[in-house]
Amino acid sequence: MKKFTVVGAGLAGCEAAWQIAESGYPVTLIEMKPIKFSPAHKSENFAELVCSNSLKASRLESAAGLLKEEMFRLGSLTVAVARRCAVPAGGALAVDRNDFSSAVTDMIKNHPNITVENRIFDRIEPEENEILIIATGPLTEESLAQEIQRLCGDCLSFYDAAAPIVTAESVDMTKAFGASRYDRGGDEDYINCPFNKAEYEAFINELINAEGAVVHDFDVYEGCMPIEKLAKRGLDAPRFGPMKPVGLVDPNTGHRPWACVQLRRENSKGTMFNLVGFQTNLKFGEQKRVFTMIPGLENAEFVRYGVMHRNSFLDSPRLLNADFSLRSNENIFFAGQITGVEGYMESAASGIMAGINAVRRAYGEEPLILSENNMIGALSRYISDESVSNFQPMGANFGILPPIEPKIRDKKERYAALGRRALDGLEKAE
Structure with a gap:
């Protein structure tokens, strides 16, 4: 049997581990907290929200709302938990961040197929039968960041800021x-x-x-x-x-x-x-x-x-396939903001895809790469598009989806149509 290992218990890592576990396979989730914390993290719980507590718009005629609905239909852990931990926020899905991370942590730790190990992971040396997913986020621990540099070459760096x-x-x-x-x-x-x-x-x-x-x-x-x-x-x-x-x-x-x-x-x-x-x-x-x-x-x-802290992300168009695997070693996957998807839910979505495709890779199946008409599919293609020369993080937006033909002039109607097309296509892909 193949061995599955996920490194990092943020939103992406939790989603990846959950997908593998829900597919019926044992998976080890490695998390360095509470042994060591990044400059931005304070809680021992998983899926900690360190910036805003908003997961953006809920309505399906919005890019963020469409993304979350696609995730939910793919069996997302974080979207389901977020809806249970929601606080009033107008048209947005915002959560009580403590309730949210506590609930995710409980579900991960209580899943019979998930084993949690609290330790610092600092060597990327997967075993012959191992599928490895690295989901350590933009604040990857220094020794592991050096390992990623050794494996992938230079990362791009930027600074991220949080509100009072x-x-x-x-x-x-x-x-x-x-x-x-x-x-x-x-x-x-x-x-x-x-x-x-x-x-x-x-x-x-x-x-x-x-x-x-x-x-x-x-x-x-x-x-x-x-x-x-x-x-x-x-x-x-x-x-x-x-x-x-x-x-x-x-x-x-x-x-x-x-x-x-x-x-x-x-x-x-x-x-x-x-x-x-x-x-x-x-x-x-x-x-x-x-x-x-x-x-x-x-x-x-x-x-x-x-607060403000240093973030890093991969030059993914040169390094990653659309299924989030590493081109130079397809038994290694990356997920989360380190891949250049920008935002909580975008990171979680990449974890879903990495988890699904890790299982498919292990058992010789074709990868699941959603249509470019889907928000998740469009993001997957963006981070793996070799024609992108000046790569910058990308969040969910309707600009990355192919246009509706014939063109719908009313923006609200156009966005609603893009959402219907995406969800209809997702049902067929499933």
Whole structure:
């Protein structure tokens, strides 16, 4: 019998191990926590969410919603658990991160086909009958990262940033107000901190002149751009980005604010909220000084300041097949953000595919490579497309799917049609 080993118990590693185990085969899941933690991880549990607690939109006419539905139909562990641990977040699927990771951990540890080993994995030397999946994420432990470099050559590096979290009771609700954009969801899903023009300009001035915690020469991936770096692109850049006021009306004025910071519920009890889109590299003292200029956060209690950490990902188009196996050794698979899929669910989806295809590889079956009409299939093809010369991480989006013909002009109708096509094709693939 073939031996299956998965390294890393993040979302991708848990999904990969789950797929193998659910197929009826024993699998060993190796996780270095609690022996050693990365700079961003704090919990001993698996599938820890270290940045946002949002898994993005739920509706099927959105790219993120379509991705999660495809995953669910493929037997996803994390999507099923997330739906059980959901907290109100308008049209998004957000979770109580502690409940989510605890539930995933329990299900993994209690599966009869999964053996968990807590140790540092630092040598990539699979046995002759072993299928190995490396899902150690963008914060791979240093000795293993060196092994990956030895095996694969140079990795690309970038920095990733996480947003601060504040207590709900410390927000001044005489200035802030509860509402979801365009009334999508309940008023308890988001807290909104509105700016007038003068307040906004004063805030941006302090933000761009605040002192950062790290000086570095690495590029930051667009999806995790620190708010202070975005602000340096132009006075209105945040106002057309995470601070956009569209779809909101300040009940104190009866008008749309000049700009707005949204706080999203962090846990099921609604005692903590994170600052949406406010990933940051500012020093902790500077975060407190500048972010308390936000109307309603003058006396905010920060339970976590924003942090920034180094991430690495493979030059996957030169290294990986569309089934996430390594071209130079097809008994070795990679999964998760290290492959260049960007986002929690995208990482988990790659774990699903790696797990399914590891079993198929072991027993001589053709790999499962979904159609380019599927969101998962399109992402798989993107990370393995040798024509991609300047490879950057990619999250789920409708731009990577082939267009509908004839073209549908209405965007909402077009996205709904893309979703129907993807799910119809997935049923046939299954």
